[in-house]
Amino acid sequence: MSALHCADPDLFSFELHKRMHAARGSQAAHPAFELHVALSLRRGDCLAVLGASGAGKTTLLRLLAGLTPADGGHIHAFGRCWLDGARSLALPTRKRRIGYVFQDYALFPHMSVRGNVRFALRRGAPERLADELLETVGLSALAGRRPAQLSGGQQQRLALARAIAAEPDLLLLDEPLSALDAGLRRSLQDELIALRRRYGLTTLVVTHDPGEAVRLAGRAILLEGGRIVADATPAELFGGRGEALTLGGRVLDVEAGADGPLYRIDADGRTLLARAADGAALAPGSMVTLVAERWTARPVPLTPPQDAAAPRTSPG
Structure with missing residues (x-):
């Protein structure tokens, strides 16, 4: 067709x-x-x-x-x-x-890093393009490895390189x-x-x-x-708008508050304070997903989603 x-x-x-x-x-x-x-x-x-x-x-x-x-x-x-x-x-x-990067990356586990990118090349495209893309995303030294041997960030770079290889x-x-x-x-x-x-x-x-x-x-x-x-x-x-919006963050440190500990969280370059509503303890370096009712230039109270692995917080 x-x-x-x-x-x-x-x-x-x-x-x-x-x-x-x-x-x-x-x-x-x-x-x-x-x-x-x-x-x-x-x-x-x-x-x-x-x-x-x-x-x-x-x-x-x-x-x-x-x-x-x-x-x-x-x-x-x-x-x-x-x-x-x-x-x-x-x-x-x-x-x-189309170049498509899926949530789980959908890499070919039986192929090497280089093989994953070469597979996506358009017919007639020079194979050196695969090596150029791997160099661009910083994976040249890992070209012979399998996806399972890569970190999450490296798998993400490989998925992007493969998507771009299709031009x-x-x-x-x-x-x-x-x-x-x-x-x-x-x-x-x-x-x-x-x-x-x-x-x-x-x-x-x-x-x-x-x-x-x-x-x-x-x-x-x-x-x-x-x-x-x-x-x-x-x-x-x-x-x-007032819809709930999510934002990734990392606990920087903990400080004493009148009603319990306050957690200082780095959320995409912004420092926010939140209190653990359920009394759970968060260690510095803990990764959390915050949910804000509104995104503004000023810090707003944030709470993580209701997830067993992520303690809930309330405004500080």
């Missing part, structure tokens, strides 16, 4: 429809809904996609990649048509020039840094910014971290029930 040609070679635009069915046994948490998202991006733009679990963020990326079939709509990608429901046109993933028109990142600690996440954000600029990558990044969205993206959307309810710059979005 050949792609139709679309008018604007510098525009990526789409309108997608997908009926989302409730998962068995979880209707209350993730009820059925209709995903309907329409957007346009210019070449080189970076868009952050935010929303609660089950809002449709990952589904949107999978629809764009062709991994999940759309019920209707279109995708016009820089002068080519990837999807046109009216004409029953739907290019397979391999023809869409993608569109780079899709599904919470690629969520499993890393705050310090490493910040470092890899810097590397991702540099890679995007070097290769001129048009990017969609799913994230729960407002600090990450502010650093990486010039535009952000908030999804609720498969619909866009906010579309602005990240700073505008997080400065004017």
Whole structure:
């Protein structure tokens, strides 16, 4: 099936429809809904996609990649048509020039580091491109290792190199840094910014971290029930809404408070104070995920999510 040609070679635009069915046994948490998202991006733009679990963020990326079939709509990608429901046109993933970094990286465990990147090269591309990308992401010395022999940060770099090796028109990142600690996440954000600029990558990044969205993206959307309810710059979005937003942090130290210990937390360069509501003890260096009701330039009371592994905190 050949792609139709679309008018604007510098525009990526789409309108997608997908009926989302409730998962068995979880209707209350993730009820059925209709995903309907329409957007346009210019070449080189970076868009952050935010929303609660089950809002449709990952589904949107999978629809764009062709991994999940759309019920209707279109995708016009820089002068080519990837999807046109009216004409029953739907290019397979391999023809869409997509780079995709999954949450779990999805590296090939039986291949070497170099082999993972070479596998993604476009037909006819010189194999030296794989070595150039490994050098760019600092993995040249580890080219012969298997993914299981790499640290989390190294696996993330490998996943990025493999995605870029495909010379993608569109780079899709599904919470690629969520499993890393705050310090490493910040470092890899810097590397991702540099890679995007070097290769001129048009990017969609799913994230729960407002600090990450502010650093990486010039535009952000908030999804609720498969619909866009906010579309602005990240700073505008997080400065004017009241939805809960998550932010990674690290405990710096503990100080005495009138009602118990106060924990000083470094959250993406901002120092915040929080109190453990359940009396749990947090040691300096502990990594926590904070939840803020609102993102502002001033520190706000934050609480970690209700998770057995993360003590709950309340405003100090």
